[in-house]
Amino acid sequence: MADGLTPPGGDPVRPAPAVRPFLVTAGRVAPTASGRPVPVETQVVATAAGLEALDGLAFERHDIVAACRRPQSIAELAARLRLHLNVVRVLAEDLRAAGHLTVHVPDSGATHDAAVLRRVIDGLRAIPDSRGVLRDTD
Secondary structure (H helix, E strand, O other): OOOOOOOOOOOOOOOOOOOOHHHHOOOOOOEOOOOOEOOOOOEEEEOHHHHHOHHHOOHHHHHHHHHOOOOEEHHHHHHHHOOOHHHHHHHHHHHHHOOOEEEEOOOHHHHOOHHHHHHHHHHHHOOOOOOOOOOOOO
């Protein structure tokens, strides 16, 4: 990040938008067909049609489709684009409905499996801190 604007991932970081989230979504919230919000771990990826329409998309919609050249989660998009999580949820659902994004919702049974959570915790503990020291186990 020598220039202060390009993180190691290569995507430029911009200042947070000054527009209020409810203006971006016209006051809408992000229900899906089931009436529940899109989970933050939902993976989204741009479709060929979305990439072709990229120049015709405005502002946040353009940024979301451009960032989704590679699959990433709703949470990653919100963090990378510095947008409110619910704004990304609403816009991702709009872009999915328009055929610009493909949305892959994870299996809810797998996300509540204690064995999966234990493996994640163990994996995180196996990462050394900045001094190279491993974290203590339980």
